[in-house]
Amino acid sequence: MTYAIEVSNLRKKFNQFQLNDISFSLPTGTIMGFVGENGAGKTTTIKCILSLLKKDAGTIKIFGSNIKDDNLTIKEQIGVVFDDIHFPETLTAQQINKFLQETYVNWDTSYYFDLLKQLKVTINKPIKELSRGMKMKLSIIIALAHHPKLLILDEPTSGLDPIVRDEILDLFLEFMQDEKHSILFSSHITSDLEKIADYITFIHEGEILFSENKDVLLYELGIWKGSKEQSLELPTNAKIRSRESAYGVEILVKRNEVSSAFQLDQPTIEEIMLFFVKGVRV
Numbered sequence: 001m002t003y004a005i006e007v008s009n010l011r012k013k014f015n016q017f018q019l020n021d022i023s024f025s026l027p028t029g030t031i032m033g034f035v036g037e038n039g040a041g042k043t044t045t046i047k048c049i050l051s052l053l054k055k056d057a058g059t060i061k062i063f064g065s066n067i068k069d070d071n072l073t074i075k076e077q078i079g080v081v082f083d084d085i086h087f088p089e090t091l092t093a094q095q096i097n098k099f100l101q102e103t104y105v106n107w108d109t110s111y112y113f114d115l116l117k118q119l120k121v122t123i124n125k126p127i128k129e130l131s132r133g134m135k136m137k138l139s140i141i142i143a144l145a146h147h148p149k150l151l152i153l154d155e156p157t158s159g160l161d162p163i164v165r166d167e168i169l170d171l172f173l174e175f176m177q178d179e180k181h182s183i184l185f186s187s188h189i190t191s192d193l194e195k196i197a198d199y200i201t202f203i204h205e206g207e208i209l210f211s212e213n214k215d216v217l218l219y220e221l222g223i224w225k226g227s228k229e230q231s232l233e234l235p236t237n238a239k240i241r242s243r244e245s246a247y248g249v250e251i252l253v254k255r256n257e258v259s260s261a262f263q264l265d266q267p268t269i270e271e272i273m274l275f276f277v278k279g280v281r282v
């Protein structure tokens, strides 16, 4: 298997916060959802991956090579989207084209204008007059128009309505038609990740709690609900995390360790996250 991104034992310390030995890998040809609460360390990790922040320790490889500030060949192959557009607000989409033509070797003007048309983004209004949805669409189109192999997206769908989010997710799926393409996608909107992600990496207080294939997570885990007394009948090695509920307890379990006599519900990514953050180890 080849990897678009390999992060090993990454550390970055601020006064009040640190990334603590972060490790995960994004296989080529897949989409990874990077989830965690506000302040968990998603943006800091992404900035370290992109060398926008200097790491304290660890290694980061992109397409198998260490990325350095001057490594333009690698940077040309990455499309980046942060949750806000980083262009002067007085520019129009049309003017941005002129500027980016000069910046990227592979900039594709006709693809850029095709995408703007496809997503109905106004080309002759200054950015400051565009809605949040339009600005995000423009950011994503800019990231795509130089034909990157890897997209790194920090909250690309936050604050957008379901229709715009759906259009954007479709665009990502279109990008993934090429099997050499990969996406790292940070989001709070776990339903978006459930739709498109192949892997889920969950960061909590600067530590990775799990980085796992989404189907393995969703189909190999189950939620058991019942009273505390009944829960004692569950095999100990099946139990992962437990939470008290209005009706007794809810326990996140490994399905293959539990007999079919126990009724289990299918968890969502959000429920799994809540078990890890709010639940206790059992």
Ligand SMILES: Nc1ncnc2c1ncn2[C@@H]1O[C@H](COP(=O)(O)OP(=O)(O)OP(=O)(O)O)[C@@H](O)[C@H]1O
Pocket (backbone or CB within 6 Å): 014, 015, 016, 017, 036, 037, 038, 039, 040, 041, 042, 043, 044, 045
């Ligand atoms: N330059 C900085 N100096 C000091 N602390 C910082 C700096 N950048 C981020 N932090 C702190 O690091 C922690 C993690 O922030 P980060 O932006 O990585 O989280 P996040 O998971 O992306 O959160 P959100 O979902 O809210 O965007 C926060 O407590 C933040 O205040």
